[in-house]
Amino acid sequence: MAQYRIVSGSVAVISIQNPPVNALSAAVRNGLLLSVRTASSDPLVRSVVISGHNGPFCGGADIKEFGNVSHLESGPHLVEIFESVEALAKPVVAAIEGFALGGGLELALACHYRFGHSEARVGLPEVSLGLLPGAGGSQRLPRLLGVRAALDMIVTGRHVAAGEALNLGLLDRVTDGNTVDAAVRFAQSVEGKPLDDRRLGNRPCPPLENIDAFFEDALNRVRGRARGAAAPLACVQAVRGAATLPFLQGMALEKRLVETLMTSGQAQASRYCFFTERGAARWTTPTGARWDTCRARPISTAAVIGIYASCI
Numbered sequence: 001m002a003q004y005r006i007v008s009g010s011v012a013v014i015s016i017q018n019p020p021v022n023a024l025s026a027a028v029r030n031g032l033l034l035s036v037r038t039a040s041s042d043p044l045v046r047s048v049v050i051s052g053h054n055g056p057f058c059g060g061a062d063i064k065e066f067g068n069v070s071h072l073e074s075g076p077h078l079v080e081i082f083e084s085v086e087a088l089a090k091p092v093v094a095a096i097e098g099f100a101l102g103g104g105l106e107l108a109l110a111c112h113y114r115f116g117h118s119e120a121r122v123g124l125p126e127v128s129l130g131l132l133p134g135a136g137g138s139q140r141l142p143r144l145l146g147v148r149a150a151l152d153m154i155v156t157g158r159h160v161a162a163g164e165a166l167n168l169g170l171l172d173r174v175t176d177g178n179t180v181d182a183a184v185r186f187a188q189s190v191e192g193k194p195l196d197d198r199r200l201g202n203r204p205c206p207p208l209e210n211i212d213a214f215f216e217d218a219l220n221r222v223r224g225r226a227r228g229a230a231a232p233l234a235c236v237q238a239v240r241g242a243a244t245l246p247f248l249q250g251m252a253l254e255k256r257l258v259e260t261l262m263t264s265g266q267a268q269a270s271r272y273c274f275f276t277e278r279g280a281a282r283w284t285t286p287t288g289a290r291w292d293t294c295r296a297r298p299i300s301t302a303a304v305i306g307i308y309a310s311c312i
């Protein structure tokens with residue numbers, strides 16, 4: 001569930017393997033933490049690249065595990081894994097192809113550098129599941145992009161294309177070629193360099209003028225759009241924590257907020273919608289026709305039926 005290999009003599013490549021979207025299931029989380037610890041203790045390893053197997057980087061936490069305590073507790077928490085990544089004394093480069101969403105982007109934010117393919121997209125869509133980024137995203141993203149850009153991404157949950165992510169500073173490099181190869185070459189080029197200023201948890205959030213007025217306005221705007229949804233308001237509260245609290249206190253606030261949302265009826269309903277929308281697309285008929293094998297029949301003739309309404 002997380003493949004570990006050494007390339008170019010000194011670079012450990014950790015590849016997340018959980019098709020189809022490389023979701024961070026308990027097995028992946030166990031494999032990821034083990035791989036990070038192996039890379040940390042392996043004297044041959046001087047840098048690390050984290051990638052996704054067979055296309056996407058990572059579609060986030062495994063939504064199928066939500067509400068299932070045994071599953072959630074059968075692997076380390078994402079916050080613990082991401083703290084280990086960020087604290088590693090060797091540079092860690094995220095090689096993002098396809099998409100890095102939710103916990104997948106939070107993993108990339110815990111890395112010291114982020115490479116993206118030109119067609120990749122990133123985002124924190126947790127709000128669409130009635131949640132908020134619950135593994136450091138609400139605290140690290142504002143420290144990287146500033147409050148305004150981070151709040152926009154977190155409250156809307158929108159996907160950001162690689163070009164915009166590069167302009168925002170979310171990606172350090174964008175490539176049209178093989179992202180992992182480019183990330184390996186870059187990782188080698190930064191081996192031995194200081195990492196303190198690359199650790200987002202160490203950074204203060206860029207200052208924001210009139211912070212109270214800004215967040216009051218943000219809350220009012222979100223209240224107007226959210227129509228009773230709790231998650232968008234909690235997103236604003238979490239980002240305000242990033243702007244006003246030390247990192248660890250902000251992380252504690254994020255944890256309280258996401259734990260409250262996770263058990264809410266709104267989040268459970270959003271998860272149900274997520275899976276039923278996908279289930280509805282996989283229809284079958286009593287005659288055996290299926291969504292994945294049926295083919296549209298060619299239309300050779302058509303008729304027009306008009307309704308003539310006399311007005312005299």
Ligand SMILES: C[C@H](O)[C@H](C)C(=O)SCCNC(=O)CCNC(=O)[C@H](O)C(C)(C)COP(=O)([O-])OP(=O)([O-])OC[C@H]1O[C@@H](n2cnc3c(N)ncnc32)[C@H](O)[C@@H]1OP(=O)([O-])[O-]
Pocket residue numbers: 020021023059060061062063064078099101102103104106125126129131132133134135137275278279
């Ligand atoms: C801690 C952290 O802060 C928080 C708490 C989190 O991280 S919460 C999680 C945040 N992440 C998300 O919100 C991303 C949700 N996924 C999507 O937006 C899309 O899936 C996609 C990634 C853009 C791909 O679209 P697609 O059109 O190519 O394929 P698909 O048909 O949609 O999905 C293909 C198959 O993958 C399944 N799937 C997709 N994402 C999944 C996920 N995150 N967990 C589990 N299964 C997932 C989906 O149910 C379907 O299964 P099946 O029907 O085949 O059995």
